[in-house]
Amino acid sequence: MKKIAFIIIISFALYSCTKSNFLDDKTVGLTEETVFSDSIQSINFLNRIYLDAGFSFGPSRYTGSGGSGNSELSTDNAEGVNNTVVPSDAYVQGALTPGTVNNGFATDKDYWNGPYKNIRRVNLLMSKLPVTPFAESTKKRIRGELRFLRAWYYHYLLIAFGGVPVLQDTVYGTNDVISVPRSSYADFVSYLVSELDDAASDLRDVMYKDADYGRVTYGACLALKSRILLYAASPLFNGGSITDDPHLAALVSYPVADRNRWQLAADAAEAVINSGLYSLNVNNTTRPGYGFYQVFLRRVNSEYIFSYNRSAQKEFETFFLPPSRSGNCTMRPTLSLAEAFPMKDGKSIKESPLFNPNSPYANRDPRFDNSIIYNGMSYVTNTGTRAPVFTYMSTDAFPNSSADAYTSANKYTGFFSKKMLDENLTGSSSGTTERAWPLIRYAEILLNYAEAINEAGYPEKAYPKLIELRNRAGIQAGSDNMYGLKKDMSVEEMRAVIQNERRIELAFEDQRWNDIRRWKIASKVLSGFNTVQIITKTGANTYNYAAGYSQRPLKFRDAMYLLPLPFSEVQKMPVVKQNPGY
Template identity: 45%
Template sequence: MKKYIMITLSAIMLWCSSCDSDFLDQKVLTVLNEETVFTDSLRSVQYLTGIYADINFSWSLNRTMGVGGMGLYAASDEGDLDNAQPNSYVLRLIAGAGNASNVDKTIWTVAYQRIRGINLMLRNKDKIPVSAALKTRMIAEAKFLRAWYYFTLLKHYGGISLMGDKVFELTDNLNIARSSYEETLNYILGECDVAAADLPLNYNGTPDYGRITKGAVLALKSRALLYAASPLFNGGIATVTTDANLSKLLGYSNADPERWKKALDAAEAVINLNQYVLNTSTSTTPGAGFYETFTKRINNEYIFTFMRGNNKYVENLFDMPSRGNNTPKCFPFQEMVDAFGMKNGLPITDDKSGYNPNDPYTNRDPRFYYTIIYNGALRFRSGFSTEQPVYSYVGSGSDQIYTITTTGYYCYKMIDKTAVTAGGSETGRCDPLIRYAEILLNAAEANNEYYGATTKVYDYLIQIRKRAGITAGADNLYGLKANMTKEEMRSAIMNERRVELAFEEHRYWDVRRWKIAEQIENKTMTGMEINRLANGTYTYTKISTRQHVFKPEMYFWPIPQSEIIKAPALKQNPGY
């Protein structure tokens, strides 16, 4: 914690010095400190803007967890990582070898740095020379950001040390015990309630677009309460630890169905704002609205985003060698591929779906074509007037399986089809930290768990499937089975989340909160070896790729051992 204090103060100095960075200006520099920063309106606003800088650090597709970086998709059953990263913490995670001494400390360090930075601003809020209305909004933004960083800690570690508004100094006692899961969650919800009251519904395309709105605050509440109602936290901790003191840090000791009602109310509070819709397209191509969501900086589906300038960073991470990227970072597993049903909405395991294992990529859920690059998929290529096929079959060239991709696939999620690493235009994308599709899925899940498979649950899923380009069918159920039981609908919702929210930092947490990671992730993941025959047809053989190991303690991350040494009052999570 002492290190975080020094880093926070240093960051203020470095950031503020960049505000007037003309090195040719020979004027005497002003000493920058709390007084000079927070008595200046511009510097105060920019200081708050700087707190936004790490809101995506858990979501990030190239999150710091080893050389090169990769997202949490690589620690789940979504996609494999490249083999050039032997020191990656992801490899330790999936091998069951993560521990308190080798854990990636980025989450712990960055979150507490940002929380302290927020507290520093709140300590000086009365000095900030802006209008009363702007100051009220700035304080609300800060409180939400503090809640956001605390929730990031909560989902990794369980209950953690709450600092309140206190700004700790080097001489303070920093040996602070962890708060319980319930106390941490309630603190986050309380901060959200305060922030929501003082934030606007939208910014109407003004330069402030991208700042936190009331909808973003309510959406965080929706996510937090959905997690809290889920089996792992809602009375399910006993299989992780029987220690009553540790149990309090990780969840509720009792299972209470009313927590699902709270989660439902929170999701419907976002829906009832009438501010958000699923993004649609003027194109008649099935699923175009889904695809275009991720190439637009501004759209009415985004609730909370990490803003970016025009970029090609997703292409630089995911594209294949033939498109200029010799170090792609994501290779979807066959398990991810098989989760996509058919265009008629039926799963590939359904005899009526029309799935053909000898022609496996035809007539699939349109979202499949915007998420997975498979053998024969079309992809923009510099120097060609039309999209060109990507071939990953054995012997096909630079993109073939075993040379680069370990699974026979590349990731297409969030990529702009007019851009590649080596050519094409940049896109106005940003990182979708919370979008409306998630809220509809949150509402569907909570409603089903509390009331069963009601008409409302069907409606929420149908909205998403219709936008996805799935055909309605004669019954207008978009492939959903009529009169499902709660258990059947639960399975449908789980798969819908997996497909709709793929590679957006949901799957890793979903299988944990559902308490199914021991079945889902404790196995060898697979890919697809494709061979081309002399007559031009293909054969498809499922192959083993990477063994994943999951132990009960892995539902939570270990607190870094270096922090336990500095603050013995912190209790380590069970199993570490």
């Protein structure tokens, strides 16, 4: 039975505390008293807070000049439009400043205003919860949901800025002068962990019916705690401050590194695993790796821990497919991402005897075929038949003139995005697909545990989680049942494997930008240009494959490990100190 998403678009939304009216829509005629004395309106108010939960993940987040995609466009995973008006390009080209940090984003989709608006909504509903007409058990459940949602929005601020002003439960009025200094990074993490522990306690015994599927659960609280503690243990924040100023250093990181933070992160991930609430979506019978493909097209599955339910639609198909399939091809995978996927024996393309440079897409990890459209891949057409997608270049060094190719070399990578797409739909198909955006899924938790336990000094304990993921991916076990993994890896060797596994398993899921920053490798991977696949046709069915470079320059500098606080906020609150390097 299909379960219906509870998230609905309601007829009103709150202004932030700088506005004079309680409600956005003046024609609705609602007041605080009428909203919070009515159970339906109070639930609608709660639902409005959920409505922005996927703001960072959404495929249309970065807007302007035809660009669409999430933070993957600010990484080595994907190329976009190469225009500094678009935030992803402004970031990688070093053009983001305190005055422009929020420019170019759709309303409420930037890293500062969107979260804080929803944090205020949480605080307002929390303050009114005692007078709402709910049973005490329902109030307890709502309080748990609210605490998670507040931590959810704060965690975006944490990874983007470090310590920020923490408002606790305060609801500021329109005439209040707000002057709240930034929390230290250590205190901020402690606050979020405490809030999630309390939320988990409130939600431990809650069981949702079909109409409420998608609300915050006990498991979601544990999972977000796992993510936050993993970030906190990572090099950027665990004693890895990017400033010598001791006051600023305490705001943006733990001043001193502590390896035990990795163990705390491992324990938090293990708590999710041991809860028994989740499992990978596995189906290698239909075809190798079909469970990986299928998980993104099933709103209800065993792997989604916190997701953003969508109505039946074809948004990813419209955004990412090539023009011949009525798509906008707005986020195009890079060659370096394609090369990160191993072969079906689990070994890298440099190590595996299965790799053939003249046929580079054959015998790959099945996740490759489920994530990337490559030259010659058979794909459904607008008429329902199947035909190859061609991405080779013509003799004038520009993409060929067929409808499958890009219109200029500026947009060329040699690939199109396929992950999370229904392979039976095009942008013009009449069919629609039920889906939810995977904001946290169980695969991430397995990777969290593997990374944390390895960095804690126990690489041998990471193997089972990687094997579980590779088995689901459809990779061959091999005679040693190691799925291509080298035995007895050191911490350093295992680190490289885990970082690559995380890159390919979570590609296009709004994770890579966070990862390359917290690992402090962004200065290495965002330098020069992203790589692309230059493909030229040499015969009827033969091609030459060579590496090339995109036209978007990558100019990362160390200050960009954190975003600048918006200049307007620093102006309003002088006690709020700007991040280093801005």
